[in-house]
Amino acid sequence: MKEAFKEAMSRFAAGVTVVSARFGEEERGMTATAFMSLSLEPPLVALGIWEGAKVLPLLERSGAFTVSLLREGQEPVSQHFAGRPQEGVSLVEGAVPGALAVLRCRLQALHPGGDHRLVVGRVEEVALGEAGPPLVYFARGYRRLVWPS
Numbered sequence: 001m002k003e004a005f006k007e008a009m010s011r012f013a014a015g016v017t018v019v020s021a022r023f024g025e026e027e028r029g030m031t032a033t034a035f036m037s038l039s040l041e042p043p044l045v046a047l048g049i050w051e052g053a054k055v056l057p058l059l060e061r062s063g064a065f066t067v068s069l070l071r072e073g074q075e076p077v078s079q080h081f082a083g084r085p086q087e088g089v090s091l092v093e094g095a096v097p098g099a100l101a102v103l104r105c106r107l108q109a110l111h112p113g114g115d116h117r118l119v120v121g122r123v124e125e126v127a128l129g130e131a132g133p134p135l136v137y138f139a140r141g142y143r144r145l146v147w148p149s
Contacts, residue, residue, distance in 0.1 A: 013138040018068045018081045019047060020094045021059035028055040029091055031082040033137050034116075035067065043123040045103060048116040056117065059107065065121060067103040068096035070135040075142050078135060095127070100134060102127040 020029035034048035045067065049056050059065045070078055077096055080089035095102040105121030112118075136143045 010140050011138075013136055013143070016070045016074075016078050016135040016137050016142075017047075018070065018077065018091075018096050018099075019049070019055060019059075019065055020068070020091055021055050021062055021065040022094055023058040023061040026058060027091060027094065028058055029081045029096075030055045031078045032067075038120060044108060044120055045105060045123060046118060046120050048113060049119055050116050059119065060110065063107045065105050065107065065119070066094040067105065067121075068099035069101045069103075070096065071098065071100045071129070072133040072135050072144060074098065074135050078137075078142070098129060100129050100132060102129070 014033035015035070017032050017035045018029045019032045019035075020027065022028075030049070030053055032047055032049065036046050038044040038046040047067070049059070055065075074096070076086040077089050080086040094104075103121075103123050104125040104127075105123050107119070108122045109120040110117050111120070133145050133147070136145060
């Protein structure tokens with residue numbers, strides 16, 4: 001079942017985000033594709049974070065987090081925050097420079113979800129970057145969208 005489930009989920013295309021949180025002097029980010037818009041009124045987002053993720057305790061303690069929506073070409077950023085360090089990649093004020101959009105969120109709720117937590121955040125601030133194609137993950141690799149002509 002586990003392998004079939006993983007294979008099925010690999011066939012679901014998703015945008016790539018970096019979720020970050022800061023508590024005191026410690027700041028961490030992680031790559032996440034389990035992200036979605038949840039509600040417009042109030043503006044809520046939801047994401048799944050593995051119980052062992054180092055960003056989760058910071059998010060819980062601070063009660064806040066930031067989501068950066070990655071653009072095409074930011075594969076090294078995604079790799080870096082997925083645990084494969086890349087030179088020159090870092091957060092600036094908790095966000096990924098050059099992201100398509102940055103959502104600053106207040107923690108609204110945490111729900112158990114197997115080996116993950118479902119994190120619900122209320123969006124308090126939105127910063128839009130330059131428009132462009134998103135970074136997409138599908139079939140265990142980064143893909144490009146084909147724009148209609």
